[in-house]
Amino acid sequence: MQSIGTVSPSSMHFAEPLALKSGAQIGGYTLVYETYGTLNANRSNAVLVCHALNASHHVAGTYADQPKSTGWWDNMVGPGKPVDTDRFFVIGVNNLGSCFGSTGPMHDNPATGKPYGASFPLVTVEDWVAAQARLADALGIEQFAAVMGGSLGGMQALAWSMMYPERLRHCVVIASTPKLSAQNIAFNDVARQAILTDPEYHGGDFYAHGVVPKNGLKVARMVGHITYLSNDDMAEKFGRKLRNAAENNEYKFDFGVDFEIESYLRYQGDKFSEYFDANTYLLITKALDYFDPARDFNGDLARALAGTRAEFFLASFTTDWRFSPERSREIVEALLCNRRRVTYAEIDAPHGHDAFLLEDPRYMNMVRAYYQRIWDQMPTVRA
Amino acid sequence: MQSIGTVSPSSMHFAEPLALKSGAQIGGYTLVYETYGTLNANRSNAVLVCHALNASHHVAGTYADQPKSTGWWDNMVGPGKPVDTDRFFVIGVNNLGSCFGSTGPMHDNPATGKPYGASFPLVTVEDWVAAQARLADALGIEQFAAVMGGSLGGMQALAWSMMYPERLRHCVVIASTPKLSAQNIAFNDVARQAILTDPEYHGGDFYAHGVVPKNGLKVARMVGHITYLSNDDMAEKFGRKLRNAAENNEYKFDFGVDFEIESYLRYQGDKFSEYFDANTYLLITKALDYFDPARDFNGDLARALAGTRAEFFLASFTTDWRFSPERSREIVEALLCNRRRVTYAEIDAPHGHDAFLLEDPRYMNMVRAYYQRIWDQMPTVRA
Numbered sequence: 001m002q003s004i005g006t007v008s009p010s011s012m013h014f015a016e017p018l019a020l021k022s023g024a025q026i027g028g029y030t031l032v033y034e035t036y037g038t039l040n041a042n043r044s045n046a047v048l049v050c051h052a053l054n055a056s057h058h059v060a061g062t063y064a065d066q067p068k069s070t071g072w073w074d075n076m077v078g079p080g081k082p083v084d085t086d087r088f089f090v091i092g093v094n095n096l097g098s099c100f101g102s103t104g105p106m107h108d109n110p111a112t113g114k115p116y117g118a119s120f121p122l123v124t125v126e127d128w129v130a131a132q133a134r135l136a137d138a139l140g141i142e143q144f145a146a147v148m149g150g151s152l153g154g155m156q157a158l159a160w161s162m163m164y165p166e167r168l169r170h171c172v173v174i175a176s177t178p179k180l181s182a183q184n185i186a187f188n189d190v191a192r193q194a195i196l197t198d199p200e201y202h203g204g205d206f207y208a209h210g211v212v213p214k215n216g217l218k219v220a221r222m223v224g225h226i227t228y229l230s231n232d233d234m235a236e237k238f239g240r241k242l243r244n245a246a247e248n249n250e251y252k253f254d255f256g257v258d259f260e261i262e263s264y265l266r267y268q269g270d271k272f273s274e275y276f277d278a279n280t281y282l283l284i285t286k287a288l289d290y291f292d293p294a295r296d297f298n299g300d301l302a303r304a305l306a307g308t309r310a311e312f313f314l315a316s317f318t319t320d321w322r323f324s325p326e327r328s329r330e331i332v333e334a335l336l337c338n339r340r341r342v343t344y345a346e347i348d349a350p351h352g353h354d355a356f357l358l359e360d361p362r363y364m365n366m367v368r369a370y371y372q373r374i375w376d377q378m379p380t381v382r383a
Numbered sequence: 384m385q386s387i388g389t390v391s392p393s394s395m396h397f398a399e400p401l402a403l404k405s406g407a408q409i410g411g412y413t414l415v416y417e418t419y420g421t422l423n424a425n426r427s428n429a430v431l432v433c434h435a436l437n438a439s440h441h442v443a444g445t446y447a448d449q450p451k452s453t454g455w456w457d458n459m460v461g462p463g464k465p466v467d468t469d470r471f472f473v474i475g476v477n478n479l480g481s482c483f484g485s486t487g488p489m490h491d492n493p494a495t496g497k498p499y500g501a502s503f504p505l506v507t508v509e510d511w512v513a514a515q516a517r518l519a520d521a522l523g524i525e526q527f528a529a530v531m532g533g534s535l536g537g538m539q540a541l542a543w544s545m546m547y548p549e550r551l552r553h554c555v556v557i558a559s560t561p562k563l564s565a566q567n568i569a570f571n572d573v574a575r576q577a578i579l580t581d582p583e584y585h586g587g588d589f590y591a592h593g594v595v596p597k598n599g600l601k602v603a604r605m606v607g608h609i610t611y612l613s614n615d616d617m618a619e620k621f622g623r624k625l626r627n628a629a630e631n632n633e634y635k636f637d638f639g640v641d642f643e644i645e646s647y648l649r650y651q652g653d654k655f656s657e658y659f660d661a662n663t664y665l666l667i668t669k670a671l672d673y674f675d676p677a678r679d680f681n682g683d684l685a686r687a688l689a690g691t692r693a694e695f696f697l698a699s700f701t702t703d704w705r706f707s708p709e710r711s712r713e714i715v716e717a718l719l720c721n722r723r724r725v726t727y728a729e730i731d732a733p734h735g736h737d738a739f740l741l742e743d744p745r746y747m748n749m750v751r752a753y754y755q756r757i758w759d760q761m762p763t764v765r766a
Contacts, residue, residue, distance in 0.1 A: 022636040182622055196638060231564065234566050240565065240675065255665055259568050259572075261569050266576065289642070290641075
């Protein structure tokens with residue numbers, strides 16, 4: 001198995017405004033995307049990979065002259081990998097409002113000539129899917145072999161199955177949930193409060209001030225990061241190890257770093273605050289909070305999924321306490337109520353929510369086997 | 384059962400410096416405390432109640448003309464209550480470095496004439512216990528019938544049993560742990576980063592600037608609060624209920640409050656930031672992080688507890704994911720290795736870590752029964 005090699009992003013402009021679930025609309029906008037593999041003659045081998053909070057269209061491969069720029073799901077997507085780019089034409093799209101090239105809060109609002117900032121309209125999972133569908137139209141893809149995602153990406157895949165039931169044959173939903181819990185929302189709101197109350201946030205107009213609310217973003221990322229890891233995994237990797245264990249192995253008795261876990265989280269928080277946009281963080285956490293397809297059906301998820309036509313693959317991880325296996329099982333049960341074909345894997349893995357991004361032979365083999373099935377079911381080439 | 388009624392705090396000054404675990408020392412200092420009930424003739428009925436992060440010496444009763452000032456463990460301590468003040472002489476002490484009257488960061492450092500601020504020496508659980516022991520000396524109490532506490536208070540009770548084995552007959556440790564996990568430390572460090580990076584913190588000297596790092600304290604409290612509640616309890620109490628459910632029950636599509644849980648946590652965070660001292664929050668979270676009595680015994684908790692002489696009562700709560708039952712069981716097992724007498728109750732309660740403060744008949748009855756035993760074992764009055 002090898003990486004897909006050097007890749008480069010494309011972009012596409014959409015002049016027609018997009019009506020959003022909030023009632024607002026976005027005028028002209030650009031989506032940045034990448035593709036891997038080759039679209040076949042009958043355009044039946046396309047796979048859309050949807051990204052989570054802090055990822056992007058850059059799913060696999062590396063950028064020329066940037067050896068460390070490997071895509072976020074490179075272990076999953078590539079030649080000979082579970083989602084085999086020798087067979088499938090894989091598309092990654094940066095979502096609207098994100099900060100990796102597609103139109104977002106840091107771009108100028110055509111109506112004002114200034115960055116949107118906090119005035120960028122709040123977009124929902126369903127809005128992202130509508131924008132992705134337009135991109136699919138433009139690329140000439142009527143129907144995806146599969147739409148796939150983990151975490152927030154899984155919500156997008158699920159929304160695809162409801163909004164455009166005829167446009168995907170398979171729906172792959174990993175480490176996801178049909179809706180956030182009060183605890184999930186609470187953690188998101190802690191992150192938002194940290195950003196919103198950072199004086200450098202300037203009500204979202206920090207671009208004009210030449211600053212970034214780094215402290216708020218750092219705290220937001222630290223608290224998020226904790227929820228991505230399992231308690232056991234943190235105990236195993238960090239435990240109570242002191243950063244100066246090799247020196248005197250003593251407590252420092254100040255507010256600097258004592259424990260390795262502090263050092264790790266602060267460092268990751270600092271790094272994140274250097275590349276991620278604060279307004280994007282705010283709006284993506286709101287998209288997470290708002291996702292609740294059963295809401296229009298009096299809380300009945302089975303009814304919400306009644307119009308779906310795809311076959312489903314779901315996977316969850318035993319130590320994921322952010323979106324626990326129980327939440328995936330809710331989706332599975334609601335699909336079975338509708339007599340959908342569902343494959344569900346509950347994987348005993350120690351890495352918490354992050355497990356969906358990590359190498360695990362059982363997990364990878366399950367996805368590989370499922371894509372073999374997708375391949376075996378491929379429509380024969382039309383004349 | 385009735386409340387203990389009107390109470391009032393006392394204070395005691397200690398002129399002799401206290402040597403701290405860090406190597407630093409505190410010069411003259413004052414401890415504020417309250418007592419309930421009457422010390423008997425042979426001084427054998429005293430119970431020390433140790434407080435957790437955000438509590439104080441004000442354990443039970445109310446202050447005159449402040450009807451809402453009920454003590455934090457009023458359901459536990461009082462006439463006819465599980466810790467019956469008709470039998471026991473109960474003492475609550477505000478710990479050094481706290482912000483409810485005992486010497487702390489907001490008080491003047493005699494050496495400089497200015498508030499200690501961030502220069503207040505970091506105190507440990509063991510330092511608190513040493514200071515409490517001096518107070519016991521001053522009150523003429525050689526041996527406590529019991530030393531008792533929940534969470535961080537339980538750590539103090541445990542430290543008493545190791546540091547002064549002959550000075551307590553019973554040790555009551557509720558919802559506690561022999562040491563924080565990496566995840567516990569991580570949450571504490573998020574809270575500290577929120578405070579330390581708030582520009583209003585001013586390196587700990589915010590008193591001189593006439594401000595308070597309210598935003599940092601608010602975020603710190605919000606993240607802490609989440610860890611005190613169980614996932615199920617939050618789901619039950621708040622779920623995804625919108626704050627405007629009674630009006631249009633629609634998402635607001637802005638960064639204000641959508642969900643009840645957001646409203647609740649922000650409100651609690653705001654309230655907390657109005658009365659709690661930021662430097663105190665920092666130093667108490669460090670005391671939590673540092674507590675690890677097995678550390679001096681190569682991680683062997685049984686050896687750390689080998690010198691204890693008390694009988695023990697421990698309780699934990701099934702949905703407490705901050706200090707889970709597993710952590711209490713570690714203490715129980717280490718005590719049993721030493722052939723100590725141990726009573727352990729694992730209580731099936733939905734309220735997470737906060738359960739130790741809440742009314743629950745099974746919990747209250749267990750504590751009541753244990754205090755009956757303490758009473759039955761009271762030494763007979765010496766001539």
